[in-house]
Amino acid sequence: MSFLKDGPFPVIWQEPRPRAREAKVQCSPLPAVPSRTLFGFVRPPIPKEKPPQFDPGFKEMLDLNLALAKHERPPPRSTLTKAFNAFVLDRHIRQNLSVDDSQIGLLSMTFRYLQDTRTEAEGLGLSAEGMVNTMELLKVSKSKEPEELETHIALAQSLYEEVDRLGELAGEDRDTALNALIKILALKKRPQDAQKWLEKCSEHNAGAIDSSQWKNVLVGYALVGDQEKMFSTIELMEKHGVPFNSHAHQAVIAYYAKTSKDVEMMKKWYEIGTAKGIEPTRRTDLLVLSLCIHHNELAWGEPVLRSFLDTKLQKTPNDIKVSWKLILQWAAAKGKRFEEIDRLLNVLVQKSQEEGLNVRPDIDMINPLIKLAASKGDVYAAERYLALGLKRGLQPDYKTKLLQFEYRINSGDLDGAGAVYDELKDKEYDMFDSIAPLDKLLVALSKQNPIKYDVIMELIDDVRERNIRLGPEAVSALASVHLQRGQFQDLVDLVNTHAFRFSPKQRASIRDVLVSYCLDRSILTSKVWDAYNILRQAFPEVDIGTRTQIMSGFFERGRSDMATHTFGHMRRLDLPDMRPTIETYVLCFEGIGRCSDSESFGLVYNLFKLDNTVEPTTRLYNSLMLAHIGCNSPMRALQSWDDILHSREGPTYNSIEIALRACEISRFDGEQQARDIWSQLKRFEIQVTKENYTAYVAALAGQGLFNESIKLIDDAEKEVHYTPDAQL
DSSP: OOOOTTOSSSOOOOOOOOOOTTOOOOOOOOOOOOOBOTTSOBOOOOOOOOOOOOOTTHHHHHHHHHHHHTTOOOOOHHHHHHHHHHHHHHHHHTTOOOOOHHHHHHHHHHHHHHHHHOBTTTBOOOOHHHHHHHHHHHHHOOOOOHHHHHHHHHHHHHHHHHHHHHGGGGTHHHHHHHHHHHHHHHHTTOHHHHHHHHHHHHHHOGGGSOTTHHHHHHHHHHHTTOHHHHHHHHHHHHHTTOOOOHHHHHHHHHIIIIISOOHHHHHHHHHHHHHTTOOOOHHHHHHHHHHHHHTTOHHHHHHHHHHHHHHSOOSSHHHHHHHHHHHHHHHHHTTOOHHHHHHHHHHHHHHHHHTTOOOOOOHHHHHHHHHHHHHTTOHHHHHHHHHHHHHTTOOOOHHHHHHHHHHHHHTTOHHHHHHHHHHHHHTTOOGGGSOHHHHHHHHHHHTOSSOOHHHHHHHHHHHHHHTOOOOHHHHHHHHHHHHHHTOHHHHHHHHHHHGGGSOHHHHHHHHHHHHHHHHOTTSOHHHHHHHHHHHHHHOTTOOHHHHHHHHHHHHHTTOHHHHHHHHHHHHTOOSGGGSOOHHHHHHHHHHHHHHTOHHHHHHHHHHHHHOTTOOOOHHHHHHHHHHHHHTTOHHHHHHHHHHHHTSSSOOOHHHHHHHHHHHHHOSSSHHHHHHHHHHHHHHTTOOOOHHHHHHHHHHHHHTTOHHHHHHHHHTHHHHHSOOOOSOO
16 A cells, blocks of 8 residues: 555645636735625634544554655654554454454554664564554455455564564464464465464474364365365374364355355365264354355255254254244245245244243344345345234344345335434444445435435435444445535545545545546536545545546646646656656647647746656657747747757657748748758658648748748649648
């Protein structure tokens, strides 16, 4: 992760818009007078910009990242060690170990910096316990991007090396760190490295290793799809005295059933386990049966279900409820009608009463039925199962409402989803342990036509009040809504609150919304300028190509002043790959020429002369000539023509045409310059294009030599083998 100069926070988007230089009217300034309403009350002040909400320690690590990117003085080491520890400790105190790629990227960068700058007196500044806690964060991170996984692994290895270096001083933390490293390697697609550690420790330090690590290696090979290695690992386990037992079997089944949802592999490994004489655990059977129900593998799963009901359950109320849930789901998966499910439940209740157990159904039996119907897109069945529960006096709980919320969004019933959201909010459910449904609702509302702005804004207010962290897709959708309504301050608050937490890939979706807005010619220029300033400050990683497109867009709108400011922002960036290229200069000079903006040209030309990273080319000189011509300085344009003549690359046909255009409008020696250019073409026997010939005729005509121009037109076919046309 790398943020660049000027960003990303705080965003100060209210940069004054450059005034179009055509407006020369000057007005005397008026004294500032407070605006009043109809009844004489002063209007409320514009709300202040909402500062970004940082986790403890995050801001200081972000400052380090920015300082390194801009080659500035970083924060003190003591500040960074406190920040690193504070961030990790906060996660453990809140028992919220989830971290995203951007946060791990900052942790990794800060840790490397502390390593590189430590002294013998200070040491690293981090405790063994703190480094082990950091590894715990890495164990549960859920990144899938190969590049990010490598960052996680590199950080884990560095952390372990530091803990190991402490030796006896680390105590039990040393063994804990080793086990954490092995699990991280195994579950982040490096199972071969985890296996090497296990084999090494089994020979020299067996007591330090948790035997359950072998099952992590098994799951790791499942992750990378290496079946052969899975079998060889089982042999190695047995060689080292760790049997392939029911718990290792469960770990493999759990991966295929919950993570990859690969039914065929799940069936294969279930049968491998039973063939080896392993008795599947209760959890294993439940995972298998759930996958069979949701993927229509009922025929294969029938024996598993019978065995589970006969051998894994006891005559206790809780076990009976488990059996009822499975039986009801199995019947629903077989296509039994709602009425048949209702009768089946009556039969189960009656049988319980006859056996003297008096087990009553609860909402936990209805929820799986709703989930099954929703997974098939059958909203009608889901609502009928909900009605079945209400008929029996079973009030919906949090899970029920969350399921209802999701399937109504998926079916397009946004009003119904909003009603469920209000219920969840009113009952103070903590529905935001998973924000995915709320994200979906915001995205769906943002795509409605017409958009219900009031509903969206009510949701946004609730998000702010509850300090809910939205996902990138929802933030992108809300950014689009704010842009459509011209609510730039709300957009700044949204970006400040959420965007800095996302990985570069996630930030790209929000950035693209702003870029598309800036490039939309139907949007008012003043609004595009405001959006651009938010973009450049909140997303300093925007590449030079995109910035150049935005600059060109301002030229196309006739706002060379704004385009020049945009160029200046690029010129001030520190990183070499973000600074203007020759292409940028060319487009800028050509745009200035079209807009005839002498003031902007002077600014950009001075920057060009000071830029030692750009080596002038013929194309660049061509654009300079166009800018001089557009700013009514033909003699300076011809000086650029001389530069081309003395350059290694030399002129192109386009250069000749532009130089002759300068001769056409020149009020001093234009005729002689045009004749000199033409005589050079003749002397060197250069094949003249139709465009060059036309430009020469125009140059002479521009100098008042009409008779000679007419003669050239008449002789065109003989001289250059071109038939005169309207353009000539």
